[in-house]
Amino acid sequence: MLLNDIKLFSSEIILIICSVFILMYGIFFKDNSQSIKNIFYISVLSLILSFYSIIYFVNPEMSFFNNLLINDTFTLFFKKIVLIGTIVIVLISYNYLIDLEIIKPEFFFLILLSTVGILILISSRNILSMYLGLELQSICLYILAAYKTNDIKSSESGIKYFIIGALSSGILLYGLSIIYGFTNATDFYEISESIKLSLQNDENFLILNIGFVLILSGLFFKIAVVPFHMWAPDVYEGSPTSITAFFTTIPKIGALAFLIKFLNIPFENYYSAWFQILYVVSIFSMIYGSIVAINQSNIKRLLAYSSINHMGFLLIGILVGTQTGIKSIQLYLVIYMISVLGLFTCVLSLKNKSNELYLENIGDFSGLIKKNSFVAFSFAVLLFSIAGLPPLAGFFGKLYILISAIESKLYILSIVAILTSIVSAFYYLRIIKIIFFDEPVNDISVNTSIVSKLIIIISIIFSITLILFVSDILELINSTSILTNL
């Protein structure tokens, strides 16, 4: 029994053992470049191993550890995506952190441990395991935000992230306690049964509503949608760029996957209540994210606002309330993650030649085409893809979400989604205009390592050729599903 549980939990166990090993290794060996290199290899290897263990050891539809966690096919899909994304983050961070001279063993330890938290969060089926996974993830992220200790911006973003994050998990915990009080259960499926029973008996739902709203606002803080978005731009700007790349993709994917699961398992009979909340949040975050991003000059800030817009877009897929909606979210998240990671890899390859600082201001990108056509071209493809121009990948993500929205007669939402996509296309195209047509203001030095070149090439090939194999990916996604009842 225990052996079987360990087998099902193997991907997390590998990561935990390797992260603790890295911490010990960092303590007992001096901080020279060779030992850092070893640690880097160990962490990449452990992520790959854990990816393989998901494929080979973990069989889906099984609960383990006394029904604290469950692996359904939906969960496994997101686990694989999270692990792939984390591998990319570790690869692109290595050179960047060496260059800033802030590379320490703790970085890899924290990245691996927060990945474990995300994996636990995604596969949870009990409010206890869900809370612990969420906290493990966010406590590691607070430290990562303040990682560049000699920079006031980084420590300030750490403080902001810590206060907002701790407040949101406190609110979430209070909501969980109310749900526990209302249903006398901690298991998602038991909560679902209990709510179904009370719906049949027409009980008073005030208490449950309060708890539900508190939990939702805690989760909205984590995925940064309006009105719980105000921390995101500041934190993204302040933290080191490779860590910003982590923030914009992996924890958001985890929290969104959990949100889908949470709304579809314990609260599946409560659709009418969460429909209205998500409707308002989705519309406002699409509008806010697209309009405020227009006059941003910092690329990290701009991507923060654009991620608010994307999250609003993704909530439409949840709002639809059908299986097609969830499938379209899965497709969109894969495309979003690959494009954003490619984009951050491009940003990380640009430096100012005179003062050796990494470029963050969009105006400084001017005339990049004359300097390095490869990076300029990849910027163009990835930005076109995120903006959603037809032959590229981002278009299909938006298309399938809009199809499912129109099938469910959510016309106003679809119109708002299309209009805000047009507005957001403006600021993506502005970056392309600056890169291709403006006169250079300062000397840019471009240095792409082989690994980051490879990542950029893969993300470009994915963006361009997705049109050819989009049906295959959809088939893969269609084979996954949430286990809504046991």
Next chain:
Amino acid sequence: MEIPVLYYLYLSIIIFTIGLVGIFLNRKNLIVLLMSIELILLSANINFVSFSYFYQNIIGQIFVFFTLSVSAAEAAVGLAIIVIFFRKKDSIHVDDINVLKG
């Protein structure tokens, strides 16, 4: 004499509100923010324990053990981040967190 479970809930709601108000109205010290966050977590703990007693169901009390250790970890990390900030800025005044804006 037994105290009804509702009274515990009133207590937890009051503590929760004090915590929230402390975060939103506090314009002075970062340590006060940390204390307010701890208050919010504690109010949730009171809820868990009182519900657990009410239902005679042990899970709520187990939950509190985990929450306590999590909140300790959170406070440790938060204090460490505040120390880093203090080294750069020589202040932990809330109004001094003003480098990032826009």
